[in-house]
Amino acid sequence: xxxxxxxxLTIAGTDPTGGAGIQxxxxxxxxxxxxxxxVVTSIVAQNTVGVQDVEHLPADxxxxxxxxxxxxxxxxxxxxxxxxxxxxxxxxAEAIDKYSIPxxxxxxxxxxxxxxxxxxxxKQTMIDRLLPLATVVTPNIPEAEVLxxxxxESVAEAEDAARRIVHELGANAAVVKGGHHVNDEAxxxxxDGAGIHxxxxxxxxxxxxxxxxCTYSAVIAAELAKGNSVYDAVKxxxxxxxxAIRYSLKLGKGNGPTNHWGYRxxxxxxxxxxxxx
Ligand SMILES: Nc1ncnc2c1ncn2[C@@H]1O[C@H](COP(=O)(O)OP(=O)(O)OP(=O)(O)O)[C@@H](O)[C@H]1O
Ligand SMILES: Cc1ncc(COP(=O)(O)O)c(N)n1
Numbered sequence: 001x002x003x004x005x006x007x008x009l010t011i012a013g014t015d016p017t018g019g020a021g022i023q024x025x026x027x028x029x030x031x032x033x034x035x036x037x038x039v040v041t042s043i044v045a046q047n048t049v050g051v052q053d054v055e056h057l058p059a060d061x062x063x064x065x066x067x068x069x070x071x072x073x074x075x076x077x078x079x080x081x082x083x084x085x086x087x088x089x090x091x092x093a094e095a096i097d098k099y100s101i102p103x104x105x106x107x108x109x110x111x112x113x114x115x116x117x118x119x120x121x122x123k124q125t126m127i128d129r130l131l132p133l134a135t136v137v138t139p140n141i142p143e144a145e146v147l148x149x150x151x152x153e154s155v156a157e158a159e160d161a162a163r164r165i166v167h168e169l170g171a172n173a174a175v176v177k178g179g180h181h182v183n184d185e186a187x188x189x190x191x192d193g194a195g196i197h198x199x200x201x202x203x204x205x206x207x208x209x210x211x212x213x214c215t216y217s218a219v220i221a222a223e224l225a226k227g228n229s230v231y232d233a234v235k236x237x238x239x240x241x242x243x244a245i246r247y248s249l250k251l252g253k254g255n256g257p258t259n260h261w262g263y264r265x266x267x268x269x270x271x272x273x274x275x276x277x
Contacts, residue, residue: 002074006034006225009069010218011062011092012081012108013042013054013117019257020046020111020211021081025218027260028240032222037075039065042084044117048210048252051115059087066095077135079104079221081214082117086125093129102135102224105171106217107143112210112255123147132170136230138217139165141180152176155187155198162191173230175220179212190234197231199238208248208256215258216241239263 010025018024022038029036041062045053069075078101083089096103107126109118118126123146131137131147141152144161147169152158158176165174178187178200188199219240223233240263247262259265 001225001227002076003035006077006222006227007037007073007075008034008077008079008218008221008225009037009039009066009075010079010081010221011039011041011066011083012079012214013044013084014040015044015046015211017047017210017252017257019048019252020214024211024214024257024260025079025081028215028218029222031260031263032219032240034076034222034225035073037069037073039069041088042082042117044082046111046113046115047254048256049254050113051111051117054084054117056084056088059085059091062088063091063095066092070095070099074099075101076225077102077104077221079106079217080130081106081217082108083126083130084117084122085119086122089122089125089129093133096133103133104217104221104224105130105134105137106213107137107139107147108213109143109146127169131165134171134173135224136173136175136217136220136233137165137171138175138177138213138220140177140213144176155181155189158187158189159191159196159198162189162196166191166193175234177213177216179209188234188238190231192230197234199234201238201242204242204245206245206248207254208250208258209245210252210255210257212241212245212258215244215260
């Protein structure tokens with residue numbers, strides 16, 4: 001730990017409704033008791049229904065923001081979310097490389113609403129420049145399929161994908177998340193370079209899953225900043241996101257946000273949870 005408290009920097013896009021992107025990351029860092037900092041890549045006009053518009057910040061201004069943070073409060077871990085263009089990816093890769101900071105990449109490509117958050121031509125830059133720097137990469141099934149140009153139909157194939165992302169694309173560890181599997185379980189699989197680990201939970205029947213991937217990877221980043229292992233960080237992330245989905249807030253007209261303090265309700269007497277159910 002570099003400072004009096006573990007510190008994490010997120011580099012990502014925004015969500016004014018507060019469920020995904022930078023806003024979800026900062027809420028999550030606070031709940032995990034690490035000091036959260038943020039650099040904005042794109043300002044997104046979005047809500048629980050979809051994306052209405054996007055304004056990308058110039059890559060050199062993203063670089064200035066990163067430099068401002070890194071020269072002053074160097075984070076224990078950097079996490080990235082939405083990075084829309086190759087130019088942004090190169091600048092971010094150069095900073096992570098220069099300062100040798102442990103790195104969690106959530107390879108955000110398409111929002112749950114179906115809107116594209118990454119330029120499709122940037123895939124190769126993500127593979128060439130960002131994945132080799134990753135301590136952990138956290139694709140959902142469609143993202144893993146894009147990264148590997150192959151389809152994933154089962155948990156066993158998700159395990160193969162996690163192995164390939166490490167061995168062929170150079171990430172240190174990969175978690176292929178199971179939110180997009182259509183069965184009764186949401187099984188995440190981790191390959192940490194040594195072995196495969198499965199993290200299964202029952203699938204919760206809800207449409208309120210906006211920002212699950214952002215929140216999940218933010219927990220992993222926070223736990224790594226505390227000095228925990230990749231395995232323990234993923235285990236905590238899975239518990240945290242399950243409670244955040246279970247006690248989701250039922251806000252908005254579409255796919256609502258999760259509840260970033262849901263874990264606090266687990267184990268409490270039912271009367272204390274009434275307003276959330
Ligand atoms: N309905 C559900 N019930 C239980 N767990 C779920 C459900 N949906 C997603 N999860 C869990 O949430 C985490 C995020 O997975 P998911 O595949 O939804 O990521 P994602 O698609 O990147 O999220 P997003 O794009 O919303 O940020 C994983 O741990 C996954 O298992
Ligand atoms: C800025 C930003 N980053 C990531 C997501 C993905 O979240 P989801 O797939 O739940 O919409 C998002 N909607 N917005």
